Amino acid sequence: MREYIATFYNHFGAVRFERELRKMGAPARMMPVPRDLSSSCGTAVKFQREESDFSDFRDEHGEIEQIAEILEKSYRVLWKSQS
Amino acid sequence: MNVKAERITIAVAGAVIGLVSVALVLLGNPANMGFCLACFIRDTAGGLGLHRAEAVQYIRPELIGLILGAMLLSLFRGEFSVRGGSAPMTRFLLGFFVMIGCLMFLGCPFRTVLRLAGGDFNAIFGLLGFICGIVAGIYFLNRGYSLKRSYQQTRPEGLILPAIQLVFLALVLAAPAFIFFTKEGPGAKHAAVLISLLAGLLVGALAQHTRMCMVGGIRDFILFREPKLLIGFCMIFVAAFLANLMSGHFHPGFADQPVAHTESLWNFLGMLLAGYGCCLLGGCPLRQMVMAGEGNTDSAVTYLGLFVGAAFAHNFALASSGKGSTPNGRIAVILGLVVVTVIAVSNTFNKKEA
Numbered sequence: 001m002r003e004y005i006a007t008f009y010n011h012f013g014a015v016r017f018e019r020e021l022r023k024m025g026a027p028a029r030m031m032p033v034p035r036d037l038s039s040s041c042g043t044a045v046k047f048q049r050e051e052s053d054f055s056d057f058r059d060e061h062g063e064i065e066q067i068a069e070i071l072e073k074s075y076r077v078l079w080k081s082q083s
Numbered sequence: 084m085n086v087k088a089e090r091i092t093i094a095v096a097g098a099v100i101g102l103v104s105v106a107l108v109l110l111g112n113p114a115n116m117g118f119c120l121a122c123f124i125r126d127t128a129g130g131l132g133l134h135r136a137e138a139v140q141y142i143r144p145e146l147i148g149l150i151l152g153a154m155l156l157s158l159f160r161g162e163f164s165v166r167g168g169s170a171p172m173t174r175f176l177l178g179f180f181v182m183i184g185c186l187m188f189l190g191c192p193f194r195t196v197l198r199l200a201g202g203d204f205n206a207i208f209g210l211l212g213f214i215c216g217i218v219a220g221i222y223f224l225n226r227g228y229s230l231k232r233s234y235q236q237t238r239p240e241g242l243i244l245p246a247i248q249l250v251f252l253a254l255v256l257a258a259p260a261f262i263f264f265t266k267e268g269p270g271a272k273h274a275a276v277l278i279s280l281l282a283g284l285l286v287g288a289l290a291q292h293t294r295m296c297m298v299g300g301i302r303d304f305i306l307f308r309e310p311k312l313l314i315g316f317c318m319i320f321v322a323a324f325l326a327n328l329m330s331g332h333f334h335p336g337f338a339d340q341p342v343a344h345t346e347s348l349w350n351f352l353g354m355l356l357a358g359y360g361c362c363l364l365g366g367c368p369l370r371q372m373v374m375a376g377e378g379n380t381d382s383a384v385t386y387l388g389l390f391v392g393a394a395f396a397h398n399f400a401l402a403s404s405g406k407g408s409t410p411n412g413r414i415a416v417i418l419g420l421v422v423v424t425v426i427a428v429s430n431t432f433n434k435k436e437a
Contacts, residue, residue, distance in 0.1 A: 009169075009232030011365075012224065013229070015227075030306070031307055032309050032311065032312075034089075035293075039164075039291070040294075041312070041370070
């Protein structure tokens, strides 16, 4: 399974996302946003997922800023909010 | 950048900011006030005549530099992003009361660290209050508190606050007759304009690069046991403490500390209000200024709240002085704690869209 990280527009977005992933049995953990990924200083969620295609991903609550794949020494942004 | 490299970067940045803060005192700023967001916003409001407390009127170039430094580096790094629209009136009100709390204590979280580094033990109560305020804010954060998300805005919207800073710079340099300059008091103590401006630019750029934030530091440590942001402020303390010690500016004790009072309860409650409000805003006044420089208009509105709060604090005798707190100030802090709690509760439970 690959590891991903999602950043949010507010802290509660991260709390809700982590809670929903855990309910589905997916490993997820909240953490501070890594500096390399964003200059904002909020809360991110690190999670694992089999599926690596995010093109059909839908952000139900409109709280996710971006989702990136965690590579060895960098991140690859796979999905970004359009607003 | 891995976690270790991030920690080293923020530690170095913190040490530089600590040294810059003490250097500004040696070059003319008030003691233990090389840098203070609350005091400098208050002085700037006075310089523009928004309050008439004659001892604290001076447009502080450090603040101008801070916002412009953060803006320039964020533009250079491609991180200048104009966003806003997340509960601006609520943020204005929170900013207002954060300033009331800071001026009860006489300093922002940044100056709390600088006061401690100068041996001012009154700041211990301020720091304890600040931490308790953040814990109160975290309680609501974890239960659903949200001011809703921000949205992309036009670039000119994000450039308004930096442009205003350029106007302030022109005013402090040209010194027209309608601008106020303190003749005696803390407002009269300042480094040369260019030095203050350069110091502000440097601190703004370092704070942008490292995301230095006192609230974020304590919040992340409590929530995730992540000490990264806290390391920055610890290093500000260590560097400023050593520089004060070597330059003969370390005077340990409670009494007769510069621009400070000894009322422990009100020092605690003032910073409790500041920490509580800042946690709900998502960052300390330093971080708000830096984010405003990065194009965050919600932070720019928070700055306006801090600004108006400073003017009110002196127009209505809410701000403390070296003699202690005022009856009006005590009422305002209690009122502030009630208002911030109402904001916290109403944005946490039973939220209904208009």
